[in-house]
Amino acid sequence: MNVLVYNGPGASPDSVKHALNTLRRLLEPFYAVCTTNARVLQTEPWAGKTSAVVFPGGADLPYTKECASVISQLKKFVSKQGGTFIGFCAGGYFATNCVEFAQGDPQLEVVGKRELKFFPDTGRGPAFHGFKYNSEAGARAASLRLSNGEELKTYYNGGCVFVNAEKYENVEVLAHYNEALDVPYSQDPSSLGAAVVLCQIGKGRALLTGPHPEFVPKLLQKTNDDKYNSSVVEVLLEYEKGRLNFMKDILTKAGLHCNNDFADRVAPSLTPLLVMASSNNHLIEELENNVRNSDGIFEDGAAILEGETDSFRIYKGFDQYEAAKSELLGEEPDEVPKSIIISSASEPFAPRKLTPNFDTAKYFQYLNPQSSVGSLLMYGEVITSTSSLLNNNKKLLSLFPRNSMLHVGTIQVSGRGRGGNTWVNPKGVSASTACINLPLVSPTTGRPVSIVFVQYLAMLAYCKAILSYAPGFEDLPVKIKWPNDLYAMKPEYYRTKKLRLTGRGLAGSKTPLTDVEPAYVKISGLLVNTNFLNNCYSLLLGCGLNVSHDGPTTSLNSWVSILNKEREKANMNPLPFVEIEKLQALYMNNLNVVLDTFLNKGPVSVLPEYYDLWLHNDQIVTLTDHQNVKAKIVGITKDYGLLIAKELVSGTNTQFTGNVYHLQPDGNTFDIFKGLISKKVI
Structure with missing residues (x-):
């Protein structure tokens, strides 16, 4: 299931960053935490696949304008479908019956009714004077009194107090402000102001906060605001353990399932990108020549290349790994210059100690030596996004030999999908982007090449790679959803229907048409970025496949385990678990073949295979x-x-x-x- 964090007009970039960081730390792998926007909420069938929608801090008024068309959907999602709405600061204001912000201040005042009305009274603020938009001037470490009597200090900057919260039966106060406020909030002068509330709304819940318990103190240390008060962060760091425990408690009360090892989870630093080839040494030589001929400069043994959105330091030889890695430690992934290391003739493959989660030599072992696609590998343990890194930096992309490069990452911290969604790809989800070049016209038929079919061919190649991974894998119930998603049968459906798949191949996964949607779940998606360079099409085929991560859906290896139970009862040898290195190589082998067939014979030559494997x-x-x-x-x-x-x-x-x-x-x-x-x- 998804947890969708709104990222559109009204949401401040810092608030989105903090919300994603904390929610991913607490909720993964049980949920896929990703961003969304008003258009997606309006047009996509998101509600059935979502557990919570989150509106972060920023400004409430733009929320009311941008999201006016989705108010009814949000209400239905919560009250009728049992979903959870979470509003931090501005998101909390947005979900009240009425907003009274800086009343009487001609520069800041925002007063008016709101449509969500999850909290039945007024969100009044700022609770403390001194707020300024887009500034840390009014920020403070606010003292909260929790429902168990403990004190917690958390980040605050302009949030509200929930007026008269105690008088409503459907409202539970999870934390009070533990200090005098600068706005009235209750008819009882002896009471404390409500800082965090949980509202029961029909079948669902709304968790609303005035302060920012989702804010991460270490990220606050990196602000460029000249009004930044370092003493605030020093106080917040003392309460970091309490903050995480409090967030876990309130998310659990809101109906979400949190992981138990969140205390040990930290945002990973990027690692160097390692480039290598197998027998095609000329590819490395061509790449090095292109680097030398680029407009980069050389400094301290590295070539420095300025891409369109990122900068790169390019090294030669894996003995430079530690130096390259040290430049990335503790730095913001989207801001730090990326390190690239090109292999040397004496050490063509990366040592396993540098790539514990991906055996580069094994990848080339299974790659067909005749395959052009994937013959040059760029691998990183922790990367930003295989797709965005290349698509946003055409100068870097142009350095790689045509039709050769596959970019693979084990952990993706800025993965991207259709609709602008971003997410973290954890271990077990194979993230890759293949770089493909196609001519405008087929060299054999003389007809224009319709590149719309490339997305179909890529998913066809992946599906074929899975089903041919080893004898018996033809029984895995995986299918293509048009145009370019890969679906697997839900294990729950398989058990409920008491199905048996072993030995029956694709026939074993036949499902009544009326059951297709409840029976299958997405395990892979493809994002195609298309450019026109040097009089040919340059395509980036970005794909994330769930190989062994059983978070919100299922995985290939889960199905291997299910089928092995069937095989054990039938006295059959067990299937091997899927290794990402081998599967990526088989994907490249199949992609090379289907692209070649398509290019030389047209769509009619490959569509029958696609039909055999689609839903x-x-x-x-x-x-x-x-x-x-x-x-x-x-x-x-x-x-x-x-x-x-x-x-x-x-x-x-x-x-x-x-x-x-x-x-x-x-x-x-x-x-x-x-x-x-x-x-x-x-």
Whole structure:
């Protein structure tokens, strides 16, 4: 399940960063914590896959404007579907019945009714005088009195007090301000002001805070604000253990499941990116020549390259690893210059002590020597994003030999998906980006190359790599969801239906059409970034595949374990668990073949294989923009890769009217049965 953190107009970048840091530390691996925006909340079917929506600090008024169209969805998500709404500071104001902020101050005053109304009274603030927008001038270490009587000091900057909180039956006060406030908050002068409240809203809950218990003191140390008060952070650091315990307690009360080892979890520092090739030594030589001929400068044994959004220090030889690594320790991943180390002839593969989570020699062992795609490997233990790093830095991308490079990372701290979502990829989720170059015209057919099909081919290659990983893997219930996601059957569905898959291959994973959506869950997605460089297409195929991480969904190795129980009962040898190095190599081998076939023979040469592995054979959809007529999916167009659907005679699933429609995703919204735009063509 997802925990979505709003990142749009109104949300301050620092507040988003702190919220993501703390929530990921406490909630992963049980939830995927990622960012979202108003457009996604309005257009995507997010509610069924989400446990909580979070609005961080910033400014409440832009929230009301940007999110006006999703208020009803947020209300329904909480009250009807049992979801959780979390509002920190500005997010807390946003969820009250009425906001009274800096009343009487002509420069700061914001007063008005709000639509969410999760808290039935007023959010009044700032609770303490001195607030200034986009400044640390009014920040302080606010003292809170917790419900168990303990004291906690946490970051505060402009938040509200929840007025008359004690008088409402559906409101529980989880923390009070433990000091005098500068605004009125209760008819009882002897009471303390409510700082953190939990509201029961129908089937769901709303957790709202005035202060910032999600703020991380160590991140506050890195502010550039000249009003920054270091003594505030020194106080907060003394209460860090209490802060995390308090956050765990209130998130648990809000209905979320927290991990128990959060005290040991810290944001990892980046590690150097290691570049190597196998027998294709000319690739390393070409790369080094390109570095020398670039507009970079050389300093202290490293070539310094300024990319469009990042800078890079490029070293030669793995003996430079410790020096390169030391430059990254404790630095912000998105701000520090990235270190790249190119292998030497004396040490072509990275020593295992440098890459404990990925055996680079094993990758090349399984890579077909004739394969061009993936013949140059750039690997990092902890990276920002395999996709964004290359897509945002064309100068770096241009240094790598064409059609050769695969970028792999074990832990991705700034992963990106469609819709602008960001997340942390933990261990067990294989993150990679393949760099592909294609001509504008096929050299054999002379026809223009339709690059829309590349996304289909990449997922086809990954699916084939999985099913051919070893004898018996053809039984894994994995399927392609159009256009470029990989789904696996839910273990719960498998157990509930008492299915048996061993020895039956793909036939064993047949599922009734009405069960496709509840039966399957996403384990991989593909993001394609396309550029036009040097008179050809340059494509980055970014993919994250859940190999062994059983957080919010399932994984390939979970299915290996399930099938091995079946095989044990049948006296069959067990299947091996999936190794990421081997799977990545098989993916590259298959991608090289399907791309070559597509380039030389066109889409018709590869679509039959795609159809064999997708979820949509004979799938029936409702075309909401054509009077809700029913239509059956029968294939994909050969030009633009749209779905082809034939309209069904009312009341039947086998007879057609003769009308044909071409279907495409509504932006990001294509769900298995939802969100299609259709165009009548016959």
